[in-house]
Amino acid sequence: MLTVEQNEELTRVGPGRPMGDLLRRYWYPIAFEQDFDATPSKTVRLLGEDWTLYKTPSGRYGIIAEHCPHRRASLTYGVVHPDGIRCGYHGWKFGFDGQCLEQPAETESSNFRDRVRAKAGRAEPLGGMVWVYVGPEPAPLLPRFDVYVLDGVRDIGYTTLPCNWLQIMENAVDPHHVEWLHGYYFEFLGQIGGFEAPKSFQKKHVKVAFDEFEFGIIKRRVLEGHSDEDDDWKIGHPLVFPYCMRVGGMWVDQMQIRVPIDDTHTWKLFYTLHHPEAGTWERQDRPVVYEFPWRRDDGTLITDYVEGQDIMAWVSQGPIVDRSTEHLGRSDAGVALLRKLFKENMQLVRDGGDPLGTVRTPHEIIELPCERDKFGAGTAFTDQWIKGGSMRYAPIRDELLALHRDAAQARARAAAGG
Amino acid sequence: MAETGLPADPHRLPPPGEWFAPDAERHLLDRPRFCPMCGAALERGMVCESWSGAQRNFMTWCAACSWMGDVVRYDRVAISEQHR
Numbered sequence: 001m002l003t004v005e006q007n008e009e010l011t012r013v014g015p016g017r018p019m020g021d022l023l024r025r026y027w028y029p030i031a032f033e034q035d036f037d038a039t040p041s042k043t044v045r046l047l048g049e050d051w052t053l054y055k056t057p058s059g060r061y062g063i064i065a066e067h068c069p070h071r072r073a074s075l076t077y078g079v080v081h082p083d084g085i086r087c088g089y090h091g092w093k094f095g096f097d098g099q100c101l102e103q104p105a106e107t108e109s110s111n112f113r114d115r116v117r118a119k120a121g122r123a124e125p126l127g128g129m130v131w132v133y134v135g136p137e138p139a140p141l142l143p144r145f146d147v148y149v150l151d152g153v154r155d156i157g158y159t160t161l162p163c164n165w166l167q168i169m170e171n172a173v174d175p176h177h178v179e180w181l182h183g184y185y186f187e188f189l190g191q192i193g194g195f196e197a198p199k200s201f202q203k204k205h206v207k208v209a210f211d212e213f214e215f216g217i218i219k220r221r222v223l224e225g226h227s228d229e230d231d232d233w234k235i236g237h238p239l240v241f242p243y244c245m246r247v248g249g250m251w252v253d254q255m256q257i258r259v260p261i262d263d264t265h266t267w268k269l270f271y272t273l274h275h276p277e278a279g280t281w282e283r284q285d286r287p288v289v290y291e292f293p294w295r296r297d298d299g300t301l302i303t304d305y306v307e308g309q310d311i312m313a314w315v316s317q318g319p320i321v322d323r324s325t326e327h328l329g330r331s332d333a334g335v336a337l338l339r340k341l342f343k344e345n346m347q348l349v350r351d352g353g354d355p356l357g358t359v360r361t362p363h364e365i366i367e368l369p370c371e372r373d374k375f376g377a378g379t380a381f382t383d384q385w386i387k388g389g390s391m392r393y394a395p396i397r398d399e400l401l402a403l404h405r406d407a408a409q410a411r412a413r414a415a416a417g418g
Numbered sequence: 419m420a421e422t423g424l425p426a427d428p429h430r431l432p433p434p435g436e437w438f439a440p441d442a443e444r445h446l447l448d449r450p451r452f453c454p455m456c457g458a459a460l461e462r463g464m465v466c467e468s469w470s471g472a473q474r475n476f477m478t479w480c481a482a483c484s485w486m487g488d489v490v491r492y493d494r495v496a497i498s499e500q501h502r
Contacts, residue, residue, distance in 0.1 A: 001441065001442070001445045001466070001467040001468075002467075003445070003449075006464075006465075324438075324442050324445070325432060325437075325438035325441075325442060327441065327469060328466070328467065328468035328469070329468055329469060329470070330468060330469075330470050330475070332468055333468075333477070335466075336468065336477040339464055339466055340464045340466070340477070340479040340486065343462075343463065343464040343479065343481070344464075344479065344481070344484075347462060347481045
């Protein structure tokens with residue numbers, strides 16, 4: 001339980017709010033590269049502000065506050081130039097840094113343009129997505145986490161959820177929900193719906209632990225029948241501060257991304273890399289991108305798949321969970337730890353420091369710790385994840401199943417000496 | 419409700435008689451306000467309450483000295499069999 005005041009501090013992401021100031025120190029994916037194939041600009045919303053994201057003919061991306069400082073028309077309907085964007089209304093032109101470069105209707109001798117600067121950020125592509133940074137300079141480097149740069153077959157399922165990003169993040173440090181929401185509840189749905197629920201999520205938790213590390217929190221668990229020697233405990237998987245969780249198993253590696261659009265909306269992405277040992281695949285130009293459903297036309301929630309169950313929990317908690325009326329138990333220690341981490345890093349930013357996970361050293365790849373043998377389920381885990389998760393909506397679902405099945409057979413043949 | 423001595427909170431508590439009202443009120447009254455390590459005010463720190471049975475635990479983090487730990491409130495000292 002928190003006070004309402006603490007809850008407000010932890011959940012408000014707009015400019016000038018302590019959490020807003022912290023979150024502006026990180027890069028966010030906010031669009032896909034293919035979004036710019038037909039038109040060079042689009043409106044995006046991030047951290048409670050509207051932005052125009054654009055791509056020049058040479059392939060450089062820029063991001064600028066959507067409304068022109070002149071008379072507030074949308075720059076998304078502007079003209080993209082090699083060195084910036086021009087407002088469609090009166091032709092004011094802005095550079096990548098937001099500086100006004102031209103005001104065609106003003107006299108040539110006027111220096112008015114020098115006094116006008118729009119809010120602007122940085123934008124770069126990585127892994128098929130367009131990432132932006134809208135915080136203060138000097139900007140940190142865009143972290144090249146393993147799933148975005150390793151070779152393999154990628155699919156990205158996405159949707160927009162009507163809830164605050166923090167309640168989704170708290171789910172990432174709540175291991176016990178797996179055996180109930182994805183185990184017991186899934187089994188119940190299977191019994192009343194006449195389908196076979198995946199068994200790998202049903203094992204009871206014997207112990208859980210959380211360790212802070214340089215990019216967030218490592219979550220560990222020992223399940224019934226398992227030991228400290230199993231991957232789930234020995235390696236675990238990380239919450240990547242402040243808005244992601246890295247999970248994986250059997251060469252399916254996934255970043256679960258929760259982009260805070262504003263206080264009550266989150267862009268939710270499952271960025272998945274399939275690269276099974278002994279598997280073969282054709283090089284992809286871009287990830288396969290698809291929107292996955294979570295609500296029926298009548299407004300009821302679709303809960304017969306893993307992420308649909310999570311979404312049921314997050315969305316039904318309300319647009320912003322009222323943490324002044326919650327009742328945490330000892331099994332919620334990870335949730336309390338995450339809140340502390342946010343408070344600690346808000347303080348760090350206030351004191352002028354770099355918050356947790358800031359990257360300023362050039363690098364090719366950042367490899368994150370993540371278990372390989374998930375829940376001791378072996379290759380069955382891959383099958384159950386693709387069929388029982390949001391990947392069941394992937395246009396390449398059958399190809400993914402075949403990729404992992406063929407790879408498993410090839411590994412078996414190799415192990416048998418054939 | 420309407421108990422005197424509630425610390426300032428910029429927002430209304432749940433209405434009297436509502437399920438969570440007594441817990442929310444006790445939270446405001448009982449949560450630690452000063453760090454058990456250095457004595458600094460915890461307003462900039464973090465106090466998150468959880469329960470173990472009737473026992474109330476306040477996971478506390480001090481922004482001044484970085485102390486982190488549980489402050490436990492109880493009215494009766496008891497030792498259960500499993501902890502002996």
